[in-house]
Amino acid sequence: MSRHVPRLRAAVLTYRVLVRQVLTPGRLAALGALGALMILVGWLVGVAAGDRESDAAQMLRDGASYADGFGLIIIVPIVALVFGSSVLGETREDGTLVYLWLRPMNRGPVVAGAAAAAATAALPLTVVPTVLGGWLAAGRVAGSADLAWGAAAAAGLGTAAYSSLFVLVGLLVRKPIMWGIGYVLLWEGLAVGLGDFAARLSLRGYTRSVLSQIGGIDYGFDAHTTATALIVLAAVTVVGLALAAVRLNRLDVA
């Protein structure tokens, strides 16, 4: 007798189990507070700019810079790191991975379902503060709706790409949060300032390009084209998932 779980069903089952496991009250409170801080500071930035009677174009640039500097550099990678690295990494640590691993299911759908669970948990906590924070920091001037769309696209695509990457990291190393924070702060935080080549190797270079291009705001850096940014972010997402599936297949499961 031979039976196996079809790919889509395997992904959906994995998603349904892991999305509940990964959403803990502690994580929601801590990461929700970080998002609330971004929104609050964005509002203060917008009020201060209104008091200075800055021109609308400058306020839009300030709003985009804020969405980039707080949302895309800090909130998106950190939130994706917490959920992405733990969604399978934690099951590996606590011994529950065996209940997904020793099943007649292909590894690819399991990884895809896990990444979707991580992204589902992360998206509201990345997109909402990045959009609202940027929009409020821009003082809600004309054109800030475009900024909001750009921020939403950048945060959403960035969350997907980072989640995929950190699902892989969660399967590769113990203590993935430490490794991930090191990567986010040292590489993603600094790489963009190290020149064009280094910037091409950081996801932030592409997420901020999406923000700039879709938002229609030039805020002072050499942006990639929208197509390039979208292709690279999609490619990172897919390659991350594929490598995670290979890693899962070769894993020593406790």
Added chain:
Amino acid sequence: MVHVSGVSKVFGDVVAVSDVTFSVRAGVTALLGPNGAGKSTLFRVMCGLTPPTKGTVRVLGCDARRDRDARGRIGLVPQQDGLFDRLSALGFVTVAAATEAVGEPERAARRALGVVDLDADDSRPVAGFSKGMRQRVKLAAALVHDPEVLILDEPLTGLDPVQRRRMIELFHGLGDEGRCVLVSSHVLEEVARLGSRILVIAQGRLAATGDYRELRELMDDRPHRIRIAVDRPRQFAAALVESGTAVGVSVGRDSLVVDTLDVDRLGREVAPLAQRLEVRLSRVAPLDEDLESVFRYLVEKR
């Protein structure tokens, strides 16, 4: 149904399993060994959860690590206590059924929970369950897809005596249906009740195989050391040596330690001898009945 051939598993400098070979057919087989003997590692290798460093494992003719469909024919109760803690027992076992490609997973889950005497309508998350209840949830999840091979790593841990008896009956029932049921334990009495075939593993090596009676005889062949508390130990020791029951004696102030090859005979003779010599016998206790010493003997003998 399960063939393990020359399997070794090494973690860094630690040899967890060393050159183990055996075959297991339908029915209940117990894997007996002290903690840290390599039982769980061997089970993990058999399920494909970790590859062997050397040797091969075939479960139903397949390599479970590589063959996706073979994984669906194995039911595993892992030693780890971890469960998806936010789910109820029904939720957990239903997920197990669905991920095992069982049609009507909830119905199958209810049936499996009934088999292990758990209430399927208990909506509490399994995080709040006792150790014994969690153990039974794991067992239900392992049974839910009617696997041909069941690998149960210390499944009786945390169960009360009534539940243990029920589960042992269940294992025998599954074995009688033609399934291969492998159960590990470090408790000799538990294995005695699990019965049929026994594999003894110690220090990563297969120390002995056979049915319980053979193994018991093998263990009974070893010298036993018994402490006997009497008021005149020197006189009692001399009588025991003279009768040929003791092969060695050391005498203390109010007791003696006897080495014997025939513990049953010693047991029969101690009380009448004390009566005949008119010595006051206050205590007879084995000094080496712990499992570790049994394993040590088997390993050394091998």
